[in-house]
Amino acid sequence: DPSRSGPYQVDPSRSGPYQVDPAVSGPHQTQDGGAAGQPPYGYSNPQHGQQPAAPPAGGQQRDLASSRLLRQAKRPPQSGWRRAVYRLSGQTINLGESTDDRRRRELIARINQPxxxxxxxxxxxxxxxxxxxxxxxxxxxxxxxxxxxxxxxxxxxxxxxxxxxxxxxxxxxxxxxxxxxxxxxxxxxxxxxxxxxxxxxxxxxxxxxxxxxxxxxxxxxxxxxxxxxxxxxxxxxxxxxxxxxxxxxxxxxxxxxxxxxxxxxxxxxxxxxxxxxxxxxxxxxxxxxxxxxxxxxxxxxxxxxxxxxxxxxxxxxxxxxxxxxxxxxxxxxxxxxxxxxxxxxxxxxxxxxxxxxxxxxxxxxxxxx
Structure with a gap:
């Protein structure tokens, strides 16, 4: 992305645990260009008039959720002609669940509530x-x-x-x-x-x-x-x-x-x-x-x-x-x-x-x- 100014630049709009201060453009660079004795990369410095970044509110958990990271495969059909096609094709043709299959799964989830x-x-x-x-x-x-x-x-x-x-x-x-x-x-x-x-x-x-x-x-x-x-x-x-x-x-x-x-x-x-x-x-x-x-x-x-x-x-x-x-x-x-x-x-x-x-x-x- 040509808008990125460093090999590890992080999108400032993200709210995860590794958010980078937008004012920082390099690994050790500060607002006034100093480097020695300055906070690590991505941390704001109250001495320079900046407020510490707010702690993330569970953003890292959402980013690493299974539903985001894993490719969601279709559930195999459990009944009807869709299941017949799935079995006869050696499980290579998966047309997904029918409406009836989804209805049964929803009912079973309700039955199993705590x-x-x-x-x-x-x-x-x-x-x-x-x-x-x-x-x-x-x-x-x-x-x-x-x-x-x-x-x-x-x-x-x-x-x-x-x-x-x-x-x-x-x-x-x-x-x-x-x-x-x-x-x-x-x-x-x-x-x-x-x-x-x-x-x-x-x-x-x-x-x-x-x-x-x-x-x-x-x-x-x-x-x-x-x-x-x-x-x-x-x-x-x-x-x-x-x-x-x-x-x-x-x-x-x-x-x-x-x-x-x-x-x-x-x-x-x-x-x-x-x-x-x-x-x-x-x-x-x-x-x-x-x-x-x-x-x-x-x-x-x-x-x-x-x-x-x-x-x-x-x-x-x-x-x-x-x-x-x-x-x-x-x-x-x-x-x-x-x-x-x-x-x-x-x-x-x-x-x-x-x-x-x-x-x-x-x-x-x-x-x-």
């Missing part, structure tokens, strides 16, 4: 058969397969719950056994003896399966259970029964950070979900309702005469968000759930649900000096 402490999610529905237990298992599996922390789903159904049937059974222990032995539990491996874990790393704490056991799962039982689990898990999902009046429900609602209200795409399912919100509003849980998420479950491509857009608008006026989960043949089987066997639209719907729930995680408090 979480301090334990976040408790209650899964509710007044109507049976709408897929509440299945939604609990798939949402929990989505979290546990993507996040590095521990996720557990608790079956708080006062009747014979089916949550434990959604993953391979590793133990016959139930929440009753956990409470019985609570005083002896000191570390995570102690709790692990009472749970079953699926391929996604989701753990399930089963409810009592013996119909001869008449002892109800009470509010105190639930509170003791959660007090213990939150010492070892970061996300706790509770699969509640259909009755809002049973004893454990007050404990569930009092400790919940968020609600997921599950509805079918039918009129009676939507009315039951809306009635759930009405009951919560009338019993002092209005703030919890405002943080809730409505899920319209098992939405088929042809939904018949029900206008799902209007149904969505109804719940959007009452809840924080509304998510739709498409119908999926694997989930309809009612057997153990494997995320890899779900259709792509169902997987995307679950990612959107998990990301929406994660948006409600409490923000980490920044530390100030």
């Amino acid at each position: 979480l301090q402490g334990c976040y408790k999610i209650a899964m509710l529905s007044l109507k049976g058969g709408v897929g509440k237990t299945t939604t609990t298992a798939t949402l929990g599996s989505t979290f546990s397969s993507l996040r590095g922390d521990r996720v557990i789903a608790v079956d708080a159904n006062p009747d014979r719950g089916t949550l434990s049937q959604k993953i391979p059974l590793e133990t016959t222990a139930t929440v009753r056994h956990l409470l019985r032995d609570a005083e002896r539990i000191r570390k995570y491996s102690d709790v692990r003896a009472y749970t079953s874990q699926g391929p996604s790393r989701l753990e399930v704490l089963a409810s009592e399966q013996d119909p001869a056991v008449s002892e109800a799962f009470s509010e105190d039982d639930y509170r003791r259970t959660v007090d213990l689990l939150e010492l070892f898990y970061n996300v706790v999902l509770t699969d509640c029964g259909t009755g809002l009046m049973h004893s454990a429900m007050r404990g569930v609602l009092d400790v919940a950070d968020s609600l997921v209200i599950v509805s079918s795409g039918s009129i009676d399912g939507a009315r039951s979900a809306s009635a759930t919100l009405d009951w919560l509003d009338a019993h002092g849980y209005r703030n919890l309702v405002s943080r809730s998420i409505a899920v319209i479950n098992s939405v088929r491509p042809s939904s018949g005469k029900v206008d799902l857009d209007k149904l969505t608008q109804h719940f959007e006026s009452r809840c924080r968000a509304v998510c739709r989960i498409p119908f999926d043949g694997h989930l309809e089987e009612g057997a153990e759930i494997e995320l890899d066997r779900l259709g792509p639209d169902t997987r995307l719907g679950l990612l959107e649900l998990a990301a929406t729930v994660a948006d409600g995680f409490p923000q980490a408090v920044s530390r100030t000096s």
Whole structure:
């Protein structure tokens, strides 16, 4: 550059740590041409009426950031015809991510946002058969397969719950056994003896399966259970029964950070979900309702005469968000759930649900000096 007057002249407009005083034009030259006993090159001298250069405000870190120094290669495509071209060309033709790929990556980033402490999610529905237990298992599996922390789903159904049937059974222990032995539990491996874990790393704490056991799962039982689990898990999902009046429900609602209200795409399912919100509003849980998420479950491509857009608008006026989960043949089987066997639209719907729930995680408090 002909405007440069020395082999090591630095642009005076730069604010990095090696900024040169514009008045200096040589390695040891000063304003009055002197050299001996003068400050090193690039340092201003207060004796000559000049102010010391202001310290850089992180400029050197920005200049050496990886995003500035490394050439940014296209991310390889993860799906569709772009991925087929990438593989068939021996990874030499990279057309980059599709819109769907970028959308998935953004959702996964939201799901993986930091979480301090334990976040408790209650899964509710007044109507049976709408897929509440299945939604609990798939949402929990989505979290546990993507996040590095521990996720557990608790079956708080006062009747014979089916949550434990959604993953391979590793133990016959139930929440009753956990409470019985609570005083002896000191570390995570102690709790692990009472749970079953699926391929996604989701753990399930089963409810009592013996119909001869008449002892109800009470509010105190639930509170003791959660007090213990939150010492070892970061996300706790509770699969509640259909009755809002049973004893454990007050404990569930009092400790919940968020609600997921599950509805079918039918009129009676939507009315039951809306009635759930009405009951919560009338019993002092209005703030919890405002943080809730409505899920319209098992939405088929042809939904018949029900206008799902209007149904969505109804719940959007009452809840924080509304998510739709498409119908999926694997989930309809009612057997153990494997995320890899779900259709792509169902997987995307679950990612959107998990990301929406994660948006409600409490923000980490920044530390100030």
